[in-house]
Amino acid sequence: MSDKLNQILQKQQQQVDEPHKKEDDVIQLVGFIIGQEEYAVPILSIQEIIKPIEYTRVPSVPTYILGVFNLRGSVIPLIDLRSKFKMDPAKVTEDTRYIVMKGVDNTAGFVIDRLTEAIRIKSSRIGPPPETIHAEKGLVYGIGMRDENILTILKVEQLLKRDF
């Protein structure tokens, strides 16, 4: 545990120490896991991240829309990213979270398997989406290369767009 903490602290220190002149080129993301892959969305598009709460099913909508839930008095749609990305459904675990993302005129909650971490990545390290991705068509902003793995960066506006 303390090892992990140290790592995080070190990372934060690194981030602070990094030269600030290239601030514009650094994108801040929040990473999360769905299925086996790591995804990320820009940190500024996230309104909040909450633990799973009860939701109400809405009739005659695609299956990936689980329903609506009550976020302190607002009624917000809940979208299952697993099912949206055509993956097999999974059970709710201790790590499951709802990420509430906010767009220009829409807000929605997305179910993810677990959070990873806040990520800073240089925009030069983000490549265009590979053409082979089909299920997530149009949803991918780019692929972020990191030292140990790669990230799929999602387009929030596209995620929040009604497509049925």
Added chain:
Amino acid sequence: MEDIQEILEDFLVEAFELIEQLDQNLVELESNPDDLELLNSIFRVAHTIKGSSSFLNFDILTGLTHHMEDVLNKARHGDLKLTPEVMDVVLESIDLMKSLLHAIRDSGNDTSAGIDITDICRRLDIISNGETAPSVAVAEPVDESPVPSSEEDDNTDYSKLSDKEVEDEIERLLKMRKEEDRKRKENSSATKAAAVPTPSFESLKDSDEEVTPKAAEPIAAKRASTADAGANAPAKKESASAMEQTIRVEVKRLDHLMNLIGELVLGKNRLLKIYDDVEERYEGEKFLEELNQVVSSISLVTTDLQIAVMKTRMLPIAKVFNKFPRMVRDLSRELGKQIELEISGEETELDKSIVEEIGDPLVHIIRNSCDHGIEDGATRRAQGKSEMGLIQLKAYNEGNHIVIEITDDGKGLDPDLLRSKAVEKGMITEREADAMTDKEAFALIFRPSLSTAKVVTNVSGRGVGMDVVKTNIEKLNGIIDVDSEVGQGTVIKLKIPLTLAIIQALLVGAQEEYYAIPLASVLETVRIPLDEIYTIEGKNVLRLRDEVLSLVRLSDIFGVKQVYEGGEHTYVVVIGLAESKLGVVVDTLVGQEEIVIKSLGDYLQGIEGIAGATIRGDGRVTLIVDVAALMNLAKGITVDIRASAEAVVKTKTVPSDYIVLAVDDSAMDRNIMKKSMEPIGVKVLEASNGQEALNMLKSAEYSIDAVLIDIEMPRMDGYTLAGEIRKYSKYKNLPLIAVTSRTSKSDRLRGVESGMSEYITKPYSPEYLESVVRKNIKL
């Protein structure tokens, strides 16, 4: 006097709103000249402004808009092509119309700005008539033209004066004007007289500021639109102190307040629910008393606050009704008919936004009644009616709705004439016309460009007014009902909801889901045995007293998972909208509740059958049913309710079909339970705590026949689990067997209270457990 002032203000606010919209529409029209919808809406603006201005005696404005209307009407019917040249003239006339409105706002009449409309009217006529001889309409501006032109002469005179002379002249005119004001206050009917001196004063003021009178417009435009229209500068100062008692508040702020109250109501509902739970658990504790006091006072204050805020938005409908006596009087003069207007119920209150929207439609309906409804004196006499025509305007509350009734004793609507007119205009086919009931034929009057009037008059006959009525009433979710008898008269009923934000609803359960049905649409609820449901041509029907009602299951419409076997009886909610009725079969009736309507947001907008959502006392979201859409959806559902209700019951025959769920946090205990039940041969599932067990039950993956429950468990204990399970109607009779080392009497009592069916204390013999399970699942 004050009434006139109020009406004038309303007119100005409305006219400026309309003009703003007009500008946008015209720009769009230029790039898109064939858009009929757009033309219709532009035409309606001209029509509405004409109507109101003629009522307020703004003759110049009326003349101008009448000419504009002629041109637009031609374009609307495709008799005229909107070339850029034509658009130029139309746009110019709209600019003039704006100048006139600004003049009215600043001086209270339309003669003061000295705007000459003869030329533009002539040009508009040329466009609308082609080269044919000028129609009656031209006569009007000719009559008016001397007035403005003489005004203009005055202006030029003034502008030639030196500064000093101008000052003196202002002084003189101001005195005169003050005198005039005083007189006006004494004599309330002298509105027209006051108009004479005002123009010279106004134009002088303008010429002083800007040299030419026409240039005054941009300045005027910047003044607040709420400016006291009839009063000039000195008069304004006088009245300012008297007006302090009321504050004008932006509607947006009130709306925001209303939203916040909505949140508060939800919070209150939630608090009440939590209090109930706490009360149950800690009965007799001291702090409950205190909590009770706080909760009830908060709930009281919230309710009062809600009513108070709703009241700030309520206005008596008199605000709208007040302008009609004058309008009817003027119209009856103009048309040469004798018409009496009877108003009742003007104290009825409704939401401000609705009061604003209702004005226009009423103007159109009443004008129509005067013009087409009431016959002239001679005809009436010949038919043995009294010469004096009667129009009744009535408002009253009906449940959560307000009803406005406009009745005339005129010639009534002829459904056959309407049908043939509509066919003639190609709006409907002959076949459709033949199939129409009289009521449906009456509804034709709300189609754009259908008018049965033979002549287009200054008052009506263009077939646009009733279109305005329909559009505005629909915007308010209102219902229009027309009834008429030839020779007897016409009754038009507008039924409009009181407020739009908080409604009463009936909460119903469909399987494990809950829905809210707006109470205004619920006619009654009945409980019926299943075998009273019959099928006719694949549709489910029920004989309710002397009528046959079609039935549909709410869970079929919304595709709710069928998990719960219904009993012999079921509940039917009879909903009604306009004239159609439908029986909706639900599984439970929860009750009536006041709900705050929330939108589902852009993402889920427009889902068929769902009007919105609300948040209930327990914090859960409940969807609100859209009754109109539900009726439509019901037509496509062909599920045999009786057959499917009977088919759900699955039969279990051999012991291995049965499933027992063992809930215990100790794996060893679960094993003992499993071993004890081996002789029965049932399948055993395991859960290590209450939460897990509950999820298994909720998922309905297995149909579980009995549950063995340990009391002390992490995350959710046995009592809570039992309580939760019993909340589900389908698990009302599921055997719950407590298996615990808690042996005290009070523990047993709590077990019974929480819904346990059996209570076994550890240690137990395997045989005992086996026999208890056997007994409970009847093996």
